[in-house]
Amino acid sequence: MNRPNTDRSVMDLDSIDRILATEEPLLPSSGFLASVMQGVREEAAAPPPIPFPWRRVLPGVALIAGVSVWAAIEFARNGLPSAGTVSLALPHLTAAGVQSLEQASWVAGALGVSLLSWLLSRRLAGRSGLL
Amino acid sequence: MIATSKSATEDPVDPDLVDIDRVLAGDIQAFEGIVRRWQAPLINMAWRYCRDRARAEELAQEAFIRAWRGLAQWRRESSFSTWLFALAANVFRSDLKRFPTVSLPLEAAPEPSGPPTQHNTLQKEVSHGAVRRAVLALPPRYREPVVLFYFHEMDLSAAARTMGMPEGTMKARLSRARALLRRRFPQLEAQNDEMELLAPNTGKEA
Numbered sequence: 001m002n003r004p005n006t007d008r009s010v011m012d013l014d015s016i017d018r019i020l021a022t023e024e025p026l027l028p029s030s031g032f033l034a035s036v037m038q039g040v041r042e043e044a045a046a047p048p049p050i051p052f053p054w055r056r057v058l059p060g061v062a063l064i065a066g067v068s069v070w071a072a073i074e075f076a077r078n079g080l081p082s083a084g085t086v087s088l089a090l091p092h093l094t095a096a097g098v099q100s101l102e103q104a105s106w107v108a109g110a111l112g113v114s115l116l117s118w119l120l121s122r123r124l125a126g127r128s129g130l131l
Numbered sequence: 132m133i134a135t136s137k138s139a140t141e142d143p144v145d146p147d148l149v150d151i152d153r154v155l156a157g158d159i160q161a162f163e164g165i166v167r168r169w170q171a172p173l174i175n176m177a178w179r180y181c182r183d184r185a186r187a188e189e190l191a192q193e194a195f196i197r198a199w200r201g202l203a204q205w206r207r208e209s210s211f212s213t214w215l216f217a218l219a220a221n222v223f224r225s226d227l228k229r230f231p232t233v234s235l236p237l238e239a240a241p242e243p244s245g246p247p248t249q250h251n252t253l254q255k256e257v258s259h260g261a262v263r264r265a266v267l268a269l270p271p272r273y274r275e276p277v278v279l280f281y282f283h284e285m286d287l288s289a290a291a292r293t294m295g296m297p298e299g300t301m302k303a304r305l306s307r308a309r310a311l312l313r314r315r316f317p318q319l320e321a322q323n324d325e326m327e328l329l330a331p332n333t334g335k336e337a
Binding site: 016017019020021023025026027028029032033035036037039040041043044 | 159160162163166167170171174175178179184187188191192195196199200259262263266277281284285309312313316
């Protein structure tokens with residue numbers, strides 16, 4: 001057991017230091033070691049986690065993203081009253097069509113935000129294999 | 132109390148390294164040696180985070196299992212102890228964030244009433260216990276530096292490494308935390324000063 005160097009420069013050793021630095025050490029209970037090893041063995045025996053099927057999912061995600069972008073552009077063009085220019089596609093949308101597009105764009109937007117937040121959380125957790 | 136292993140590259144016969152190599156080669160049983168060597172420090176560290184014996188053991192167990200899972204990710208740039216303590220601190224921190232210990236706000240932490248004397252060890256234990264429990268009532272940003280600083284036997288750099296925080300930040304937070312504790316326990320400060328004057332050789336506990 002090495003005793004590490006103490007840093008007294010933070011403040012002089014005072015009563016609070018003495019109280020907090022001196023505590024009776026706890027001894028592990030008799031079954032602790034066995035319990036940890038049992039947990040480790042269970043972990044080892046568990047099947048490895050199934051990797052996420054990125055190869056199958058990515059084309060779908062890309063397709064959804066593309067459609068979402070297209071839908072958003074179309075909605076913006078047709079939805080704006082001042083947009084009097086010629087549209088490239090779907091020039092005459094019915095009210096129901098516009099509503100469907102709007103709903104689809106919201107869903108796509110939500111999916112995009114979810115994906116971004118998931119990627120961000122993975123990155124923050126330091127386990128990102130994507131970013 | 133704390134065993135600090137040397138840097139991974141310094142000691143070729145470091146028992147931790149030997150056991151880790153065996154674990155990574157598939158010998159699960161070799162992990163027992165690691166647990167045996169580090170169980171007391173990890174339980175004591177967890178105890179300082181929660182002051183609950185049963186929970187401290189649960190937290191330490193969880194830390195060991197995480198360590199087992201992540202053993203291959205240890206890059207051996209720092210000592211095994213540094214890596215293990217940092218991992219354990221993460222486990223304890225996130226668990227206590229999800230299930231906080233029931234603690235009073237700092238202002239409500241009871242202050243010892245009577246002056247402890249040399250012969251009144253029970254009273255002294257009570258007052259010391261109040262100070263220790265008050266640490267858990269500190270705001271979270273100050274609590275963990277205090278916990279780790281004293282766990283590491285007042286080794287500021289070890290505590291900073293465990294928290295993954297610059298030493299300067301650690302020092303500032305510690306100073307603030309201790310100021311909060313002093314403000315909360317002014318009577319204790321005065322009493323201890325008096326005790327020191329009366330019995331200067333008994334200042335340091337066993």
